[in-house]
Amino acid sequence: MSIATINPATGETLQTFAPLTPAELETRLQRAADAYQRHRRRSLADRSTMMLRAAEILEAEKEQFGRIMVTEMGKPLKAAIEEAAKSASGCRYYAENAARFLADETVETGASRSFVSYQPIGPVLAIMPWNFPFWQVFRFAAPALMAGNVGLLKHASNVPQCALAIEDIFRRAGFGEGVFQTLLIETDRVRQVIEDPRIAAVTLTGSMAAGAQVAGTAGKAIKKTVLELGGSDPFIVMASADLDTAVGTAVKARVINNGQSCIAAKRFIVAEPVADEFERRFVAGFTALTVGDPMDPATEVGPLANEAQVKTIADQVERTLAAGARLLAGGKRLDRRGCYYEPTVLSGVTRESPAYHDEVFGPVALLFRVENIDEAIALANDVPFGLGASAWTSDPAERARFIADLEAGMVFINAMVASDPRLPFGGVKRSGYGRELGPFGLREFVNVKTVWIADGEKGGQRLSESE
Secondary structure (H helix, E strand, C coil), rough: CCEEECCCCCCCCEEEEECCCHHHHHHHHHHHHHHHHHHHCCCCCHHHHHHHHHHHHHHHHHHHHHHHHHHHHHCCCHHHHHHHHHHHHHHEEEEEEEHHHHCCEECCCEEEEEEEEEEEEEEEEEEECCCCCHHHHHHHHHEEEECCCCEECCCCCHHHHHHHHHHHHHHHCCCCCEEEECCCHHHHHHHHHHHCCCCCCCCCCCHHHHHHEEEEEHHCCCCCCEEEEEEEEEEEEEECCCHHHHHHHHHHHHHHHCCCCCCCCEEEEHHHHHHHHHHHHHHHHHHHHCECCCCCCCCCCCCCCCHHHHHHHHHHHHHHHHCEEEEEEEECCCCCCCCCECEEEECCCCCCHHHHHCCCCCEEEEEECCCCHHHHHHHHHHHCCCCCEECCCHHHHHHHHHHHCCCCCCEEECCCCCCCCCCCCCCEEECCCCCCCCCHCCCCEEEEEEEEECCCCEEEEEECCCC
C-alpha cells in the first residue's frame, strides 16, 4: 500500500510520499537512541513545560488539524476538531500528573530505606491506525515522553500528513531533535524496526492479525508490548432502562467516527419487553442520519476511510444476510463518488454469520433480543473480543451483575463507552492486553525498579535470602 493522502470523500489522490530509504531509517533510529540519553535526564518540570506547549499548539490550531484528519480519513469536521482538542487534554493531563504518578513509592522493610522507582526504558515504537489519527498517537506519546522515553511513530499509510503534523507539534513544543519522530515506511519493514536493539518496546492499535505479528516479533526479541486490537462491543438495554436516552445514545454510539471505532457499540442486545419499541426508534434514528461531505457541518456520517473498508463492510453484510439475517435499514453502498456506505441495521443475525463473531468496522448495527439478564450476559460474552461494554438499567442488582460478569476491560452503565485520559483504556481476550491512559498507561513503559538501601553491614533484615 502506497503512503498517500487519498480523500475518501472523493477518491482523489492528493499527495504521495516517498518511503524512507534504509539510510534515512538508520539515521532516525540512531537519532532516537541519542535523544533518549538526553531526554531521560530532563527534569519532569521541563518535560511538563514542553507537554503543556504541545497542548497549546493543538488547541490553537485545532481547526487546521481537524481539516487534515477529514481530508485523509473522512470523519466529520466537528468530530475531527474535537479530536484535536481531546489530544490537547491528554497532553495537559500527563503534564500535570506525571510527577505524581512517577514519584518514588516508599515500602516499609528491614532496610534503612526501600522504595520503588519508575524510570524510562528507551525508544518506544508506536504502530497506530487511521481511525483516530491524532488521539491514538497522543494517548501513547504524552505518557511515554513524560516518563522520559522517546517515541517513534509508524502511522497508517493513508494518514501521512497527520503523522508529520504530530511530529511537528512536538518539535515546536521544544522537545528537541529525535524525541518524537515519524517513520514513513512500508508495513513490511516494521519487523526490522521492532527487531532493532535500539527499540525498547512496542505499542500497537490495530487488527488481531497485526497484533499477533507484532507480539510474535517483539516476543522473540524479549520486548514489552501493549496491544489494543479492537472489539465487538455490546450495548445492552434492559426493560428497566430509560428508553428515550438509551435509543438516542445507541444511534450515536454506533455511528461515531462513521462507525469506525474500536469502542463503538456494535451489537445491540435488548430485553424482549422493550425490544419492539427499541427497534422501531433505533431504525428510525438510523434512517434519519445525514450522510454526506464530512466538511459540511450538517453531516452526521461521512465516508469510510478507504475503498478497502467499503468492500469489507459490503462483503460482511452480504454474507450475513445470506446466512439468514433480516435487513431493517440500509445495506448497500451509496451511489455517489467516494467511499460511502449506508447506515445499516440487521436483525436475526445467526451464530454462523460473519457479523456475529467478527468486528464490523463501519456504520452497521446488529440487533438481538433476549429474555433475561442471563441471556444478555451470555450473548455479550459470546465473541472473541472483550474491549468495552455498555449496559442500560435502573435496577441495582442488574447493574452489579453487568459489572461483575461482562468480559470487558471497560463497562459503562447508562452511558456509551468512551476513552478518558483519567481512566485506563484497554481490553481482555482478543482485544489485547496492557493499558493506555490513566496512571496505568504511564507505567506500561517504565522500569519498575526496586531499590534497597542499607546502612549496616548485613544489608538490613529481609524475609528470605531465597529468590
